[in-house]
Amino acid sequence: MSNIDLSVKIGSLILKNPLMLASGTVGYGNEISNFTDLSKIGAIVTKSVSLKPRKGNPPQRIVETPSGMLNAIGLANVGLEEFIKTKIPFLKEVDSTLICNIAASSIEEYVECTKTLDGEETVKAFEINVSCPNVKEGGLIFGNDIISVGKITEKVRAVTNKPVIIKLSPNVSAISDFAKVVKDEGGDAVSAINTLIGTSFDIYKRTPKIKNITGGLSGPAIKPVALAKVLEISRKVDIPIIGIGGIMNWKDAVEFMIVGATAFQIGTVNFINPNAGIEIIDGLKSYCEQMNISKISELTASYQL
Amino acid sequence: MSNIDLSVKIGSLILKNPLMLASGTVGYGNEISNFTDLSKIGAIVTKSVSLKPRKGNPPQRIVETPSGMLNAIGLANVGLEEFIKTKIPFLKEVDSTLICNIAASSIEEYVECTKTLDGEETVKAFEINVSCPNVKEGGLIFGNDIISVGKITEKVRAVTNKPVIIKLSPNVSAISDFAKVVKDEGGDAVSAINTLIGTSFDIYKRTPKIKNITGGLSGPAIKPVALAKVLEISRKVDIPIIGIGGIMNWKDAVEFMIVGATAFQIGTVNFINPNAGIEIIDGLKSYCEQMNISKISELTASYQL
Amino acid sequence: MFTSKVPVESVEKIQENIFILKAFSPQIASAIKPGQFCNLKVSETDFPLLRRPFSISDVDGDYISFMFNKHGEGTRILSEKRNGDVIDILAPLGNGFTYEDDYDTAVMIGGGLGAAPFPFLTRRLKNKKIVTLIGGRNEKDVTDWGLKNVFYSTDDGSIGFKGNVVELLISKFNDFKDSEIKIFSCGPTPMLKALQKFTVDNNIKCEISTECSMACGFGICQGCPIDSAEKDKYYLVCKDGPVFDAEAIVL
Amino acid sequence: MFTSKVPVESVEKIQENIFILKAFSPQIASAIKPGQFCNLKVSETDFPLLRRPFSISDVDGDYISFMFNKHGEGTRILSEKRNGDVIDILAPLGNGFTYEDDYDTAVMIGGGLGAAPFPFLTRRLKNKKIVTLIGGRNEKDVTDWGLKNVFYSTDDGSIGFKGNVVELLISKFNDFKDSEIKIFSCGPTPMLKALQKFTVDNNIKCEISTECSMACGFGICQGCPIDSAEKDKYYLVCKDGPVFDAEAIVL
Numbered sequence A, B: 001m002s003n004i005d006l007s008v009k010i011g012s013l014i015l016k017n018p019l020m021l022a023s024g025t026v027g028y029g030n031e032i033s034n035f036t037d038l039s040k041i042g043a044i045v046t047k048s049v050s051l052k053p054r055k056g057n058p059p060q061r062i063v064e065t066p067s068g069m070l071n072a073i074g075l076a077n078v079g080l081e082e083f084i085k086t087k088i089p090f091l092k093e094v095d096s097t098l099i100c101n102i103a104a105s106s107i108e109e110y111v112e113c114t115k116t117l118d119g120e121e122t123v124k125a126f127e128i129n130v131s132c133p134n135v136k137e138g139g140l141i142f143g144n145d146i147i148s149v150g151k152i153t154e155k156v157r158a159v160t161n162k163p164v165i166i167k168l169s170p171n172v173s174a175i176s177d178f179a180k181v182v183k184d185e186g187g188d189a190v191s192a193i194n195t196l197i198g199t200s201f202d203i204y205k206r207t208p209k210i211k212n213i214t215g216g217l218s219g220p221a222i223k224p225v226a227l228a229k230v231l232e233i234s235r236k237v238d239i240p241i242i243g244i245g246g247i248m249n250w251k252d253a254v255e256f257m258i259v260g261a262t263a264f265q266i267g268t269v270n271f272i273n274p275n276a277g278i279e280i281i282d283g284l285k286s287y288c289e290q291m292n293i294s295k296i297s298e299l300t301a302s303y304q305l
Numbered sequence C, D: 001m002f003t004s005k006v007p008v009e010s011v012e013k014i015q016e017n018i019f020i021l022k023a024f025s026p027q028i029a030s031a032i033k034p035g036q037f038c039n040l041k042v043s044e045t046d047f048p049l050l051r052r053p054f055s056i057s058d059v060d061g062d063y064i065s066f067m068f069n070k071h072g073e074g075t076r077i078l079s080e081k082r083n084g085d086v087i088d089i090l091a092p093l094g095n096g097f098t099y100e101d102d103y104d105t106a107v108m109i110g111g112g113l114g115a116a117p118f119p120f121l122t123r124r125l126k127n128k129k130i131v132t133l134i135g136g137r138n139e140k141d142v143t144d145w146g147l148k149n150v151f152y153s154t155d156d157g158s159i160g161f162k163g164n165v166v167e168l169l170i171s172k173f174n175d176f177k178d179s180e181i182k183i184f185s186c187g188p189t190p191m192l193k194a195l196q197k198f199t200v201d202n203n204i205k206c207e208i209s210t211e212c213s214m215a216c217g218f219g220i221c222q223g224c225p226i227d228s229a230e231k232d233k234y235y236l237v238c239k240d241g242p243v244f245d246a247e248a249i250v251l
């Protein structure tokens, strides 16, 4: 069992295993620590933090869809100051790797957040969210504009030596073009994918079920799309990919690694099974044993087309 | 019951009700006529026809996904000549409205097909498929390129007076831009959406489950995305929209009309319940009665945001 | 908080469309308090995707009960469970009622299935008088399962007082003049809103159990905000609620 | 072809992992022929999305039976059906075996669950001798449910001939020297491929029942192509098959 090397490398970042908890789906780690042993998790990506606190969108923020869910949380978060003061100390205690996800409405804000957090030893890497579909400014406007994504990568890169991961929007025709720009501007990795834009209406009131009108679609429904995006990047751009989208169990995780992911994140499944991370890691180990794989990193992009 | 006016108008085309059978999901109508009364259906959209017959992609062409399915049929079809000789005669007998869907690998081919079919009295409108994700040429390359979509619309428009409907790809950042071009170039309506690109891998063989590597995702999984695309077009462009994507029952159909669809198509559900069309029409009638709606067209874009 | 696989003991239909699901769980039974809730995985597959939140309706020894209406996919599946089926339950969630403070009479007010948390509260209350007011559209909407000293109101007057349950409360208000009361309430938002106004205006202790769409049920998704009385701040229904002081929230 | 809501009579486990689901359907029973199949909606919800194709395994009076392994979501759900549950079935689908033509001995060859269509064929065959060869990995893989004159082969030799079922056929070939035989076969592709080569080389009548992923099962999705012996042409397994002449297809 213990012979299998589960560690993976993303730029200069080494993770004990490829499983990360996705941004926005585990808050700042404290609640979920009631259910799961965070010290066994490869990395925790914190809820997107912005310079100032954000109240987030009014309710209703969530609706279930077939094999998926829509959310429009609107980047509700405590803001950078509070994050540093109260959230980092808890996360420091947990023997996991902390990746800080940053959201912003301007390039300057991304840079300022990164700069401020760069000094925090507990933060081991940055995931830059250029793809939140649920806020008016920033978010998608950046995420779907290749020039902005390039600029954000370049400017953030300039203020930190820690690994910079750019979280890409799937709501574009050619996601690999965006991955290429990230690579060219010095980004260390890309995360793919954030949620797809979707909506759902009440047919009696004729109003959107989600107050924000549209929300981001996550969960098993989007897995085939996410896999295709990861594969597209993998075939076209030489950059580490963190696969995300609809992973419910270890089989899904293996599928993401095969199509090109170096590591992967689980999101929605945490809401349903808050111990899913540990179960997936165990499943990966058994799979590697069964398949005679001694280093899990061999799986990455091992597709036979 | 019979007091409700279910008819809808798309350009100069009047349909007895807004329910159409989607291209590629009912062949040329004959097999499904064993299960359902085609004369009650608003319109039948035939499998994409191309100038020459196409053998289609090798197996495996289909795989199930959570609340969805991937297909890579590869536009298998009998070709224009055979279509006219053997398929149209059957469809003529059925008292439904026939819309002919055309796929092509060049603008000239679209034009030639349209010209040839323009003379067929049974064909009441054209749906131009610029968005098939499963063929090497044409298809997506056109569908994701706004200039091509504009040109195809313009050229096809020039050779027929029958309504021209352009079937749009969802695999773009701003589908409303494409709808706008269609309107500007004289298209009568847009169909939204075709399938999303997705994939699925066998984790033991590390091969794609679908021989074509990627396929098109359809079914309930994509409904939230399709609804958001229809809503986006509806809010930005004044053109009739035919809503498609994951409709399983009359409630889903109503949802599409509320977010902006004048008519809608059902695809995947035909494979599961080949009488779904009739059941949906009945459901629409009951809904209209219950809601005191006398003309179903009032529903279109009746959203309250 | 923990997840636990719990065997179903029975599902009983106690009304036209009201079901009681009883399950065996010493662990939950000993941990949960009135007003808290559980998040149930209704199937063993990934469909439906999300858990379904339900108040704990009663705890009897090692058995826990839920009361629900069948209206969507999840409640349909629950209504078809049989003895021995296993349900994955996340519990105990949220903050329950504060019922041991200083007052004489507990007035429980439920709109329709808003009655759900009260059998358990009734069981746990010691040394308080209890009055229970249950409102519904008609006779079939209401139940006195596990409740004490029940008065009904129905929109159509088919049983009890004709009118809504807040009107019923007001009509009975004289009865409570001499004792200090505390109201525990649960039900549809319009009812809670009317009740909130009445209790705040009249300076009556009142706790409201709220509902909203949830994904996780324990504070990680931020999916369940409710406006707080404080400016520019949301509470989370699952973590800060579902029971709130009437004065603390904006409905 | 029609869809029909059919009540389940029973689900029986006849082997480690082999189930027989019996259902009551005079309509399907009277319409279907050996080798044809049905497309089953295993649940009443939209999940799993697609129907599941199954050969008709037997018809006894008004009852129809399916034989299946539990391996995925759909077969798991089927294995848990109980008396009175209703399944929506689309039938009869495809072309069955041609078994009334001129020959003396019907040799049925099944690899694992490839045995599924043969009980029904056995029942319907009149005035033919029957030999049945069933192959599997081990003892637990094979069954003689509803079959006649059965010989086994297993990879591990735990029952019958040690080797695969095509080797078993070859080993027994002398027995058939004096009669004209027709082979009916069903099973995994490698087995069918070996069999196809053997029968074509030796000019033996052989029909092959094939399987592949399907969406509709009746010809509208084009999801089920199989290479035909003709150049540049696919057959559809659901409409042109699932039973083909060994010479007609490329496996």
Ligand SMILES: Cc1cc2nc3c(=O)[nH]c(=O)nc-3n(C[C@H](O)[C@H](O)[C@H](O)COP(=O)(O)OP(=O)(O)OC[C@H]3O[C@@H](n4cnc5c(N)ncnc54)[C@H](O)[C@@H]3O)c2cc1C
Residues within 6 Å of the ligand: A063, A064, C037, C050, C051, C052, C053, C054, C055, C056, C057, C066, C067, C068, C069, C070, C071, C072, C073, C074, C075, C076, C113, C116, C117, C210, C211, C212, C213, C214, C242
């Ligand atoms: C804290 C809390 C306690 C509750 N206690 C009870 C109870 O004791 N008895 C009872 O009958 N109901 C209770 N509810 C409501 C219950 O959660 C819903 O009735 C149930 O989720 C419906 O599921 P469904 O699949 O049958 O309906 P569907 O309409 O198919 O569900 C679709 C989605 O909407 C959500 N949803 C639907 N209705 C509601 C609702 N009223 N509130 C929140 N989400 C909803 C579902 O959770 C699901 O995600 C409670 C809700 C909350 C938040």
Ligand SMILES: Cc1cc2nc3c(=O)[nH]c(=O)nc-3n(C[C@H](O)[C@H](O)[C@H](O)COP(=O)(O)OP(=O)(O)OC[C@H]3O[C@@H](n4cnc5c(N)ncnc54)[C@H](O)[C@@H]3O)c2cc1C
Residues within 6 Å of the ligand: B063, B064, D037, D050, D051, D052, D053, D054, D055, D056, D057, D066, D067, D068, D069, D070, D071, D072, D073, D074, D075, D076, D113, D116, D117, D210, D211, D212, D213, D214, D242
């Ligand atoms: C004409 C025909 C006749 C068949 N007869 C039988 C029979 O009598 N007994 C029996 O046990 N099986 C039979 N099969 C195979 C049977 O359809 C699959 O075992 C079943 O669909 C598996 O469903 P699942 O949900 O349990 O598996 P999953 O693996 O969860 O299914 C996922 C998807 O893959 C498809 N799939 C999985 N396995 C197969 C397969 N072997 N062939 C085709 N599609 C598959 C499913 O239909 C579904 O769409 C037949 C298949 C065909 C095409």
Ligand SMILES: Cc1cc2nc3c(=O)[nH]c(=O)nc-3n(C[C@H](O)[C@H](O)[C@H](O)COP(=O)(O)O)c2cc1C
Residues within 6 Å of the ligand: A022, A023, A024, A025, A047, A048, A071, A073, A075, A101, A129, A132, A167, A193, A194, A195, A217, A218, A219, A220, A222, A244, A245, A246, A247, A265, A266, A267, A268, A269, C221, C222, C223
């Ligand atoms: C409720 C919710 C909140 C989210 N918040 C964020 C966020 O703050 N920042 C971010 O980058 N992604 C956010 N995401 C996106 C997830 O990190 C992930 O990319 C997405 O959910 C797809 O993965 P999944 O299908 O495993 O959930 C959020 C997703 C959900 C469901």
Ligand SMILES: Cc1cc2nc3c(=O)[nH]c(=O)nc-3n(C[C@H](O)[C@H](O)[C@H](O)COP(=O)(O)O)c2cc1C
Residues within 6 Å of the ligand: B022, B023, B024, B025, B047, B048, B071, B073, B075, B101, B129, B132, B167, B193, B194, B195, B218, B219, B220, B222, B244, B245, B246, B247, B265, B266, B267, B268, B269, D221, D222, D223
């Ligand atoms: C098996 C299959 C074949 C299809 N073939 C075509 C086609 O030939 N031309 C076309 O325009 N769309 C084709 N489509 C797309 C459908 O018409 C429809 O846009 C899509 O399936 C989404 O709708 P649904 O979710 O209701 O299936 C096909 C879809 C499926 C599932």
Ligand code: FES
Residues within 6 Å of the ligand: C213, C214, C215, C216, C217, C218, C219, C220, C221, C222, C223, C224, C236, C237, C238, C239
């Ligand atoms: S339901 Fe997830 S935070 Fe409340």
Ligand code: FES
Residues within 6 Å of the ligand: D213, D214, D215, D216, D217, D218, D219, D220, D221, D222, D223, D224, D236, D237, D238, D239
């Ligand atoms: S399964 Fe649809 S055409 Fe054969």
